[in-house]
Amino acid sequence: MGNSGQKPLQQGNDVIELTVILAILSARRWLILLITASIFTVVTLMVAQLPSMYRASTTLMVKGVLASNPLQSLIPGAGNGTDELDTQIKLLTSTQFAKDVVAQLPADLQLGLPDDQRRDDAQALLGSLTVQAVPKTTLLQITFTHHNPYISSEVVNLVANSFMAYQSNLMQQHSHQASDWITQRVDDVKGKLALSENKLQQFRQLHNIIDISSDVELVKQEIAQLFLERRELTRQLQELTILLGKTSLLQQDFEQLSNIPEVSSVPVIATLQQQLSMQQAEFAQLKLSYLPKHPRYIAAAKKIEVSKQQLKSEVNKLTHNYTVRQADLRRMLLQVEGKVASATASLESLVNVGQDHKKLEAEIQANLHLLGTLSDKMKETELMKDINKTSSIIVVDPATVPMSPIGPKRLLLSVAALMIGFIGAVFLVLCLHFFADVTSKYRHIAARFGYKLIGVVPQIRVKGIDKALPVIRQSGKQYTLYQEYIRSIRTNILLDKHLNTQKILALTSISPNEGKSSICLQLAKSFSELERVIVIDADLRFPALAEALGENPHRPGLTNLLAKTHTFEQCVFYCKELNADVLSSGIRPMNPLLFLSMPRFDAILKVLAKKYDRVIIECPPILSVSDAMVVAKCVGKLELVVDVKKTPLVDFAAKMELLEQSGVNIGGIILNRVKNDTSNYYATSATRAKQPSALRQMLHDNLKRA
Structure with a gap:
């Protein structure tokens, strides 16, 4: 229910706002009409004084010679497709080209208006000259606007002819510059090539290089063989160290020593172990028959002791041999390490020499490639000198004298001036109203009702x-x-x-x-x-x-x-x-x-x-x-x-x-x-306003007496 009541009120506000604006405009209608008429009259008089303008145009076709030019990276302005047309447009609208065209004009020919300060100069020509590319073609359309139709057609034809000559001279000049530059570069590259070859020859003699790749491979094979030898010596040394450790721990335990394959494989030790076993078996039989003081018992015990001493002596000899072998292996391993270090240093030296050698060879190859490229470019430049003798620009449609003017649109400008004057007058009146005194606005609305x-x-x-309470008494200038x-x-x-x-x-x-x-x-x-x-x-x-x-x-x-x-x-x-x-x-x-x-x-x-x-x-x-x-x-x-x-x-x-x-x-x-x-x-005399005036005081006293 509340929403339905608010909607008509909002519509009423909109109507009132439009009514107020219309009332304001109606009250100032004569001012609006005066401003509109003034602007319309001034613009109409100005437009009437403008001369009629005529436009002449010609069409040029740009050949595809530059598009196939192999020297497009060396000759400025060379390109293909849209880039080539953009280059031609830039040349046509350049200041230097405009100065050349102005220099060819007759002395009595005026490009600008009589009051134009740019008359007969390049800026006047560029201000009225328009160059556009026809989409999806190699055509250029050149137009020139002037108040004289004969001058417009003559100038646009002169621009087309001058541009053909200007472009031909410019390309020939660029071709000669490119040829000279390429010749100088060829001489420089040849000097660099001779210097690089001399450096390579001296480098080979200094390092005695015949085939550095073969030397590197031989050193690599030697290093690989030394690594294999070092690995084998390291393995033998580790096995021997383990064996020596076992024999030192089990030196008195002949039964455990017999379980070690390296010890049991020695013939003398094997014979002594077998003999000791037989003696121990016989001694075990004698223990059953004789007492320890019996001569046979004592003799058998001495035999066992002698066998143990012999076996121990043989084991010590074997351990000594292993120790000597261990020292030999360590010495051989040190020798192999030295050979590996020497071979590695030799390989690094050969690799560095090889890299320097490759750099010198690469420098020679780069100079040779550049020399070949420049030689080809030199031949192409000589060919371009002959090609540039013929113009790459053709006039497809020469300009004719235009018969009807293109502007100014006097009626359209007058109507636009009328509309702009009316809108400006309305805006001015509204601004004057809404920025006026607030009291006067409310007074006008109240008076209307x-x-x-x-x-x-x-x-x-x-x-x-x-x-929130009402104001009763305050102090200061504001309250006064x-x-x-x-x-x-x-x-x-x-x-x-x-x-x-x-x-x-x-x-x-x-x-x-x-x-x-x-x-x-x-x-x-x-x-x-x-x-x-x-x-x-x-x-x-x-x-x-x-x-x-x-x-x-x-x-x-x-x-x-x-x-x-x-x-x-x-x-x-x-x-x-x-x-x-x-x-x-x-x-x-x-x-x-x-x-x-x-x-x-x-x-x-x-x-x-x-x-x-x-x-x-x-x-x-x-x-x-x-x-x-x-x-x-x-x-x-x-x-x-x-x-x-x-x-x-x-x-x-x-x-x-x-x-x-x-x-x-x-x-x-x-x-x-x-x-x-x-x-x-x-507001500026608050103290004066604090005291009542004499007339007010007298009136107050009289009323009190009454």
């Missing part, structure tokens, strides 16, 4: 109090200026023939928090300097006056007076700061609209209007609730407070239309929070 602007209130910075604006509103009300007779002033706003409470209190304070004033807080939904004045917000007030629970004296209190009586809202009711609709409320207002000179009522926002409309029926007119910071021009116009449709009678509009005018007299 028949409402009167009775005053403005500047924006003030609140200090030291709750910013603020009070002067309030007094100006009071003066406008007193001088207005309709508002001056209206003793009851009811202040409302479009939406909440627009500053109506502050203006209500300040107006009461200002009027109290001249009249007896009472302030009534009729905003029964969100009352703020009692709390702002330091009173209990729940004290008896308007609702209590309407409900007859309290007397008028109990509901009213005197505010020394305002120098006025205040009737607060009282107890907040459940249905504020019901209280304000009572006939007693209208009767109370009529009584107060007789008792006081001025009755100022603060009402709720008029578009938020309908309470203010009920108050309007009792007082006749409402004074509307509008916050320019919260209500833009478009929204203000839309809400004014809503108020007009609702039939609410608006007596005047007060603009709040308008930007301060620093040039104001009271």
Whole structure:
């Protein structure tokens, strides 16, 4: 439901915005017409003075000679396809070529306009010359624009002929330069080649090189053989070391020694072990028959001891032989290591020599290859000298004298000037309006709906109090200026023939928090300097006056007076700061609209209007609730407070239309929070504005006596 209500409002805002813009333009229509007519007239006169322009064109075909040119890397400008056409276009539009063409023109021929400062120079030619490549072809289209049709055709034909001669001379010059450069390079390469061959010969003699690859292979084979020999010696040494370790550990254990193959394979040791075994077997038989002191027992034991000594002696001999063999193997291994190191150093030396030898050979081969390439290029350059004698540019379609002008488009320029003038005038008028004074904009909109602007209130910075409460008293220049604006509103009300007779002033706003409470209190304070004033807080939904004045917000007030629970004296209190009586809202009711609709409320207002000179009522926002409309029926007119910071021009116009449709009678509009005018007299003379003038003091005294 809420969304359906917002959509028409948005559409209404759009219509109002367009209506406001149209109203602004309608008010300034004569200015818009004057600016548009002025721009249109000036542009039309300027266009009428422009001479007619004629365009002549010719077509050139670029042959494919350069595309197949083998010297395209040596001759500048040589290329193929699109690159070749781009090169030709660059040459045609170069400054040097333009100077050559201008030098061939007749003395009485003028390229530029009579007032053109570039007349008869290269820049004038390039400014009117256009060169384009025809897509997917080798054709070039040259056009020249001039106010004289004969000059345009003559110049474009001269450009084509001059370009053919210019391109031929340029290519021949480049061919000669390329030939000279190649000849010089051939001589340089030959000198480098002879020097490289001499270095190679000296290098071979110095290192005695016949076939370095074979020498390297022989050294590699020798190193491989030495590695095999070293591996074999290392293996034998390891086996012998292990065998010596076993024999040293098992030297007394002949049975374990017999299990070692290298020991048991020795014939003498094998015989002694066999003999010892037989003696030990016989001795075992004798032990069974004889005692240890028997001669045969003793003799058998001595034989066994002798055999063991012999076997031990043989084992020691074998161990000694192995030790000697171990020393020999170590010596041989050291010799092989020395040979390996020597062979490796020899191989490294041969490899370094071989690399240097290859570098010298590669240098010779590079010079030979470069010499062959340059020789071929020299032959091709000689061939190109003959080819360049014939032009590679052909005129396909020579230029003719153009019969009809191509411009200027006077009608199109005039129409464009008319449109631009109108748009510029509209933009200027809108800028003047939207950057004008804000007050005048709101005044115009209010006047359109028949409402009167009775005053403005500047924006003030609140200090030291709750910013949500109304402004009662401040200090400084801003507050002094603020009070002067309030007094100006009071003066406008007193001088207005309709508002001056209206003793009851009811202040409302479009939406909440627009500053109506502050203006209500300040107006009461200002009027109290001249009249007896009472302030009534009729905003029964969100009352703020009692709390702002330091009173209990729940004290008896308007609702209590309407409900007859309290007397008028109990509901009213005197505010020394305002120098006025205040009737607060009282107890907040459940249905504020019901209280304000009572006939007693209208009767109370009529009584107060007789008792006081001025009755100022603060009402709720008029578009938020309908309470203010009920108050309007009792007082006749409402004074509307509008916050320019919260209500833009478009929204203000839309809400004014809503108020007009609702039939609410608006007596005047007060603009709040308008930007301060620093040039104001009271803003620069605040101290002077603090004291009332003599005339004001005298008027105040007379009213008091009355």
